[in-house]
Amino acid sequence: MCSERGSVVTAGSPQTRNLRADGHWTWAVYAAVLVDRLKGCPVTKRALPAVRLRVPTHEDAFAWHEVFADPDVMEFLGGRPAELSVYMELTARQRRHDAELGHCLWTLLDEEDRVVGFTGAQPWPHEWGPAGETEIGWRLGRGYWGKGYVTAAALTALDRLRAAGVKDVVAMVDARNERSAAVARRLGMEPAETLTAPRSRRPVRCYRLAL
Ligand SMILES: CC(C)(COP(=O)(O)OP(=O)(O)OC[C@H]1O[C@@H](n2cnc3c(N)ncnc32)[C@H](O)[C@@H]1OP(=O)(O)O)[C@@H](O)C(=O)NCCC(=O)NCCS
Numbered sequence: 001m002c003s004e005r006g007s008v009v010t011a012g013s014p015q016t017r018n019l020r021a022d023g024h025w026t027w028a029v030y031a032a033v034l035v036d037r038l039k040g041c042p043v044t045k046r047a048l049p050a051v052r053l054r055v056p057t058h059e060d061a062f063a064w065h066e067v068f069a070d071p072d073v074m075e076f077l078g079g080r081p082a083e084l085s086v087y088m089e090l091t092a093r094q095r096r097h098d099a100e101l102g103h104c105l106w107t108l109l110d111e112e113d114r115v116v117g118f119t120g121a122q123p124w125p126h127e128w129g130p131a132g133e134t135e136i137g138w139r140l141g142r143g144y145w146g147k148g149y150v151t152a153a154a155l156t157a158l159d160r161l162r163a164a165g166v167k168d169v170v171a172m173v174d175a176r177n178e179r180s181a182a183v184a185r186r187l188g189m190e191p192a193e194t195l196t197a198p199r200s201r202r203p204v205r206c207y208r209l210a211l
Pocket residue numbers: 011044045046047048049072073074076077138139140141144145146147148149150151152172173174177179180183
């Protein structure tokens with residue numbers, strides 16, 4: 001399902017792949033088995049969009065700067081659009097993480113190869129909080145919310161992290177950021193400790209997942 005540099009994810013297929021057409025099975029039995037297999041599955045049963053992840057290029061810094069320059073996107077990330085230099089540094093750092101660790105915050109592309117955001121994992125970049133742990137993170141341009149892009153991308157990212165030997169991940173989510181908390185829950189992450197961000201003094205919930 002996943003290639004190293006680009007992959008397509010379709011929800012439902014992992015659950016349905018093993019159902020074999022068997023002459024003795026009726027459609028009612030099929031339906032019952034399918035419903036049973038989907039019970040408790042944290043990921044939605046709706047089809048996820050096709051997405052692609054790539055290591056951020058130098059040009060992606062410009063794309064991230066443009067697509068994230070929206071007060072809604074930045075509401076829990078400092079409140080206002082960041083300078084281009086922030087994304088220059090961030091994308092360069094991700095290329096280093098990819099080279100050294102085999103994972104990073106990947107640029108997220110939609111079906112038409114437009115840059116719509118990022119999803120992936122990096123070492124937690126602060127001294128406070130889960131220092132030394134691997135943080136999974138996501139950010140989408142405002143026009144791309146509500147379509148399942150980040151859930152699709154994060155499932156691919158988790159597969160890549162397992163392949164890279166990462167054993168567990170954290171997600172640090174502002175307590176008011178309901179949409180981000182919903183992503184963490186959809187991935188099956190468990191809420192753990194709540195910390196106070198040193199600069200904003202806001203509570204931040206740590207979600208954890210063993211891979
Ligand atoms: C956090 C953020 C990435 C969540 O985006 P999102 O679009 O809600 O998340 P997903 O891509 O997983 O999509 C889920 C949404 O798509 C809908 N959806 C459609 N098809 C879906 C599918 N197959 N599977 C899951 N959700 C689907 C869901 O219903 C949900 O929308 P809703 O909440 O309006 O019902 C986005 O709000 C964002 O970028 N925020 C600003 C940056 C930020 O706060 N980042 C996190 C810092 S911790």
